[in-house]
Amino acid sequence: MPFGFGRKKTDEPADANRAAGIEIPRPVGFHGYTEDWQLEGTIELTGRLLDTLNRREAISVTDIRWAPADGSTEMEAAPGIETMDPYDLVVVIAGPDTLAALTDDEQSAHRIHKVSYDVAIQAPPFRVVGSIQLNPGSEPESVMQRGTHMFAAVTDPELSLGDMPIDLGGAKVVLVNRFYVRGVAQVDLKTGEPYPPMPGFMPGAAG
Numbered sequence: 001m002p003f004g005f006g007r008k009k010t011d012e013p014a015d016a017n018r019a020a021g022i023e024i025p026r027p028v029g030f031h032g033y034t035e036d037w038q039l040e041g042t043i044e045l046t047g048r049l050l051d052t053l054n055r056r057e058a059i060s061v062t063d064i065r066w067a068p069a070d071g072s073t074e075m076e077a078a079p080g081i082e083t084m085d086p087y088d089l090v091v092v093i094a095g096p097d098t099l100a101a102l103t104d105d106e107q108s109a110h111r112i113h114k115v116s117y118d119v120a121i122q123a124p125p126f127r128v129v130g131s132i133q134l135n136p137g138s139e140p141e142s143v144m145q146r147g148t149h150m151f152a153a154v155t156d157p158e159l160s161l162g163d164m165p166i167d168l169g170g171a172k173v174v175l176v177n178r179f180y181v182r183g184v185a186q187v188d189l190k191t192g193e194p195y196p197p198m199p200g201f202m203p204g205a206a207g
Contacts, residue, residue: 030061031169032084032092033069035125035180039084040065040075049098050175053151058083069125070161086150090180091126091159094173119143120193121154122183123176129187130157130174144181151175156189 025044032039041064045052052059061084065075114133117140121128132143132154143152157174159166168174187193 026097028097029095030059030084030092031095032089033126034088035090036069037066038069038071038075039078039081041081045098049092049094050151050153053086053089053092053175054149056086056150058085070164086177087179090123090177091128092151092175093159093168093171094153094175095169095171099173118187118189119154120183120185120187121176121181123180124182125161127160127162128154128157128174128176129189130154131189140184140186143176143178143184146178150179151177152181 025046027042028045028049030039030041030043030049039061041061043052043059043061060082062082064078064081066078066081067073067075113135115136115138116131116133118131119129119140121143132140132152134140134142152175154174154176155172157168157172159168159174
């Protein structure tokens with residue numbers, strides 16, 4: 001399930017604009033999942049996809065294709081869909097061209113001010129295993145809180161639909177809609193199993 005058909009930000013004018021604090025909309029590939037469907041298309045993105053989704057506003061999309069979430073049929077054109085409502089999206093794959101370009105100093109500052117937790121997140125019908133970055137003093141269960149930020153980023157993720165692993169096409173981040181999260185537990189990333197066991201938590205390896 002390839003991702004990354006959007007244009008990459010490698011040209012010098014784009015780099016100069018970012019250095020000057022100017023963000024120019026750019027076409028990037030979009031791949032997201034509702035409870036029943038998977039959607040692919042192209043969106044015009046300014047900044048990070050995470051920030052765009054967290055505005056909770058409809059997103060214009062072109063060249064949209066869709067298929068059942070379980071991949072039981074091939075993707076087909078859905079020309080009647082021109083916008084997507086973030087409230088309908090359970091999981092969104094964040095390709096490299098949808099992320100913020102950080103300097104080495106910014107990356108270091110981010111690591112210093114965040115605490116990393118390895119977790120398994122239940123957002124039925126999906127399960128995500130990976131790492132989340134939280135402010136000091138926050139617990140992994142805070143991902144279930146429906147605060148200002150509608151989506152939470154999970155790095156180095158493994159995504160599954162029930163027991164079926166989903167190919168992320170090399171993407172290193174997925175965005176999970178907090179409104180759909182029904183369980184969060186710290187895990188051993190080697191097995192994906194929570195400890196201690198949490199009642200009602202779906203068992204299964206990380207993928």
